[in-house]
Amino acid sequence: MNQIAVAATFSVMLASAPTASLAGEEATLRFTDRTEVAGITFHHEDGGSGRRFVVEIVGAGVLVLDYDQDGWPDLFFVNGRSLPGDTTPATVGNRLYRNRGDGRFTDRTAAAGLLDGPDALRYAMGGAAGDFDNDGDPDLLVTHFGEERLYWNQGDGTFREAPGAAGASDPAWTTSAALFDADGDGDLDVYAANYLDYALATHRDCVSPVRELLAYCHPQEYPGVADSWFENLGDRRFRAAPAPGSEDGKGLGVVVTDLLADGIPDVHVANDTTPNFLFRLERGPGPDGAAVSFHEDGLASGVAYNEEGLPEAGMGTDWGDLDRDGRMDLVVTNFDFETNTVYRNLGGGLFLDATASFGVGGESLTELAFGCDLADFNNDGWPDLVVSNGHILDNIAEIQSNLRFAQPGQFFENRQGTLRRNRAAEGDFARPRVGRGLATLDYDRDGDLDLALANNRGPAELLENHGGAEAGRSIGLLLIGGPSNRDGVGASITLEAAQPVQREERRAGSSYLAQHDAVVWFGLGTRAESGPVGIRWPSGRMESLPSLPAGWIHSIREGQGVVGRQRAVAGGSPP
């Protein structure tokens, strides 16, 4: 019998994980919607009029920052605005919600000086918050379909916009951004992922193959554009330059970690339909006088493609030590009929697509995934995976009857190195939404990680992790650097007593158009204390701390150890 010419497009669809049976799952936690009671009313505006400008489908973003430094993480939701043809007059712009510490939030956008009048509104994407000027409070960088905007935190609950974003800007369509100390000079620089060379003026209509339905264009219809890096000059000014080697990328997600444990960060960029990047940085003046050189190494390291040697539609990305071998593994969220791809870190700068053995593939095939986080939601010491899903085509059901525009979020529980979907734990996260940005935080300081979701053309959501703290104990670490950057971004933290050793990092970037809470989280399981804590600061300082009690967020100042703490335990009381 002649062999069958199986379409190449399907060979990958042999997926990994058997469909989980709800009846067989044990729910140690459950995500519960608290949006309404929290008083969050943000609604993303895509600005669409039916013309299907590509920019409409990319937002929305969400950032976690404690802008008023009261110990309670606040939320900043990033919005679009009207586009040509959109006759909807109301445009609310970005919104800042202050966490009151009692489960409720207050809209402080105007009071904080972040409210734009109708004429000042621009089409925003995501961004990042960090202490650019090392003055003790987080500043705000908002990425745009166009020039960025930078807001200096005045330290009194208000922000002031920096003209021209103080140089931290480019005219390209920027999506995600990561703040980290690239050049090792003690302040936060920015890697800005740029997407397409697309402008409304060059928009073209695209149609789907089914009934000639108008559809958003494939990214291949537009060239990619180089990413940017904004070097912090240390005097509230930045110098913008293209990231060498990123010219052909179509970046949507970016995450930074120190892969080789050499104290120098490495940057991963999830590109949409083009190979992903892995930049190894080299410090010292380069030939162009820049303080740092970028060396793109995605193909050689094994993270540019999936195991079949195919580029995927990278959206979100994150690092995490999934198998607790002391090395950071990598996840990239992708399009439907692609898996969310998990790369195992083999050491020596090499990765291997291990999606199947990690157990993620099958469950992710029919979802189009964006925001994500590798974090320990059930406090058992193993990082789990959460993914926010939603299609890019509002008419996808007319094109492929088994797909939907709004899709459920997914929670993959880490069972000692293998990820298994736990539907029972998903709770309200399983409700369909057009998911995009996802950020994690312990907003109620009850000792487990909750979710903030920014959804395309829909309401934002706040999902409380109900039961995570009861399932296991935890500690949070809030790092205060100096001479390292004040946020301690890039610090590597090890719980040496844990078996296997637990390693985390004060990460930069991650997810999609989002930023997680600054607190570094460790699940301890049944342990009442962390055991000795080792910290390698970005400055190179190695610091050892005695065992820390569970149930607290410990503030640790570089070289001084614990300088403060805040209760974070189920049933706990405010500090």
Added chain:
Amino acid sequence: MLLPGVLGAAGRAPPPTRAVMVGQARGEDPAALLRAGQRWLAAGNFENAVRVFRRLTETAPDARAWYYLGVALLESGEFADAAAALRRAASLGPPGGNPAVAHSLGTALLRGGDSGEAVRVLQEAATRHPGNAPILLQLGYAHYTRLEGEAAREVLGRAVELSPDDPLARFYLGMAEAALGELEPATRSFREAARLAPDLLDARVALARTLSQRGLEDEARTGYAAVLAAEPAWPPALVGLAMLDLQAGDAEAAVAGFEAALAAEPAQRQALYNLAAALARLGRLEEAAEVRERFREAASNAPEPGRSLARTASRPRR
């Protein structure tokens, strides 16, 4: 892929003589032309079959003539012309439609890249002929190529019910199940397809790969090894086994497997990509760099547009 059954009984006759093939003009005996065309078809000379059937459509332009011309064009790879001829056949056929014509028309549309129209035609035929397993099989396959996993599974499930001993129905049902992440049912389907047709190596490779994805690596290894015992240079099995070796940390064995696959198929993308990774793991960095260059070339020569139908098939409006 052209599924069995399209050609009916035409495949057993010997090729016609030269005299018949070059028969002179109108007024020829339609029955002789039909027989001649059928013989060319059976002999695999589709160019001559097309010529003869074209003359048949001029001599006796009935549904049968257009059908056979369509089939010959389909076999020649002239899908648009095949579809046009088969539509003519359908228009001249019985009111309820001829399932063979619909089947071939669906195949021509599918192979011509119009999978949406193929589904429509085959769906209509399946409604008219619900007990026709080949139609269901082709419809299921059409859904499958459109990444419509649930529809493919449902239709192919019906095909299997009607024709439980058809290995292709089992095979494609397994592929649809695998596409939906349902690996245990897929394993059963592939296993059954391989049992029904032991020489259907794609089913055996798919079975091994599914076992591998389920973490049953020993069984997967056995499966790949069995395929290679039957066909030692079969690239999908070589790559599958080498991938298992690479995941297990045996980079030496992986290198050997990928190189064997590349000897049979020099531009095999997955083998090139992972050979470079395996060489790097062994510290053979210069060789890895050289293989990466070969990979880059293979990738640039065969760009992969992505897998989502909705996205990849979108195009600028004319």
